[in-house]
Amino acid sequence: MKANSTKPPKRGARRRPWAVLVAISACSAQALLGAAQSQIRADESTAGAHQRQSEAGARTDPIEFVVGNVEYLLVHEIAHLLISEKNIPIIGPVENAADYIATMALLLEEPLDPTQRDRAQRFLLAAAMAFSASWEAGTSKGAEIPYWGEHALSIQRYYQIGCLLYGSDPAAFVRVPHAFGFSGERAQSCVTEYARASGAIEWVLQTYGRRPGDGPGAESEIVYEKAPTGVSTSVVQRLRSIELLERVIARLHERFTLDRPFRLVIRSCGRPEAAWMPDRRELAICYELIDTLYRLGLGAAPLVLDDARSSDQR
Numbered sequence: 001m002k003a004n005s006t007k008p009p010k011r012g013a014r015r016r017p018w019a020v021l022v023a024i025s026a027c028s029a030q031a032l033l034g035a036a037q038s039q040i041r042a043d044e045s046t047a048g049a050h051q052r053q054s055e056a057g058a059r060t061d062p063i064e065f066v067v068g069n070v071e072y073l074l075v076h077e078i079a080h081l082l083i084s085e086k087n088i089p090i091i092g093p094v095e096n097a098a099d100y101i102a103t104m105a106l107l108l109e110e111p112l113d114p115t116q117r118d119r120a121q122r123f124l125l126a127a128a129m130a131f132s133a134s135w136e137a138g139t140s141k142g143a144e145i146p147y148w149g150e151h152a153l154s155i156q157r158y159y160q161i162g163c164l165l166y167g168s169d170p171a172a173f174v175r176v177p178h179a180f181g182f183s184g185e186r187a188q189s190c191v192t193e194y195a196r197a198s199g200a201i202e203w204v205l206q207t208y209g210r211r212p213g214d215g216p217g218a219e220s221e222i223v224y225e226k227a228p229t230g231v232s233t234s235v236v237q238r239l240r241s242i243e244l245l246e247r248v249i250a251r252l253h254e255r256f257t258l259d260r261p262f263r264l265v266i267r268s269c270g271r272p273e274a275a276w277m278p279d280r281r282e283l284a285i286c287y288e289l290i291d292t293l294y295r296l297g298l299g300a301a302p303l304v305l306d307d308a309r310s311s312d313q314r
Helices: 026-042 046-055 062-085 094-108 119-140 154-168 176-180 184-208 230-241 244-255 287-299
Strands: 220-224 262-267 274-277 282-286
Touching (some): 062 094, 062 119, 062 230, 062 274, 062 282, 062 287, 094 119, 094 154, 094 184, 119 154, 119 287, 154 184, 176 184, 220 244, 230 287, 244 262, 282 287
Parallel strands (some): 220 262, 262 282
Antiparallel strands (some): 274 282
């Protein structure tokens, strides 16, 4: 895809900042960004070194950690696009609905790459790890907790992913409640919660999804602007090698007919966020966010899916 020069969002433009997804406040997000940039300036070669260590089983691969979070946040923002474009009725905070859609999409959809059938689950765990790590980073710095915010608190979002994962197959994921740290009583309600969410997703697809005879719909464009750091360059290389953005957007067009075109762009924004901006018809993923997520990934405690399965399932 060609690169194209764009300007950051204008002041007052509608934003749904991913900063709240990876930190419990804008203050802690900026602190994490500063730490990430310092780390990257100190040694931009660490991306490859940490990847090699992770391949040897020593730690979480921070590049895959970022890529997994990119898929989750991309689907989260696509949910905002669909909710606004299709006028999908939502009861409760729209951010919660977007979280549910992102989690359920990774659980329910056929693999984007048939040769990597467990990748969606790994990426979903990476998103959960980011929520947990951001909560710990924010609380350790004494950051203000935004109880009034549009999003649920990051630690709540961590538990929500674990709940839906367990609810999707309690027999296979019998150890998930212990791995995530929620009670057996909560685990029992997760089965009903997953069933309710699955039914809602099916209703959305039947009511607003593509139907036989529909035309191709409006097109979309994917733009990768020049990555400013070694880490973001490595992440973009991984994204392009697995065609993640292209496959997600192709799946969107398979499932829904869009009336108006839009553009997905990865670029520098001046702050760590991802946002759907309907006035500009643009879904932006910011390089500052990628660098912040990388820093989170360096210290995130791994959630190993195999250890969360019952011994009968392994």
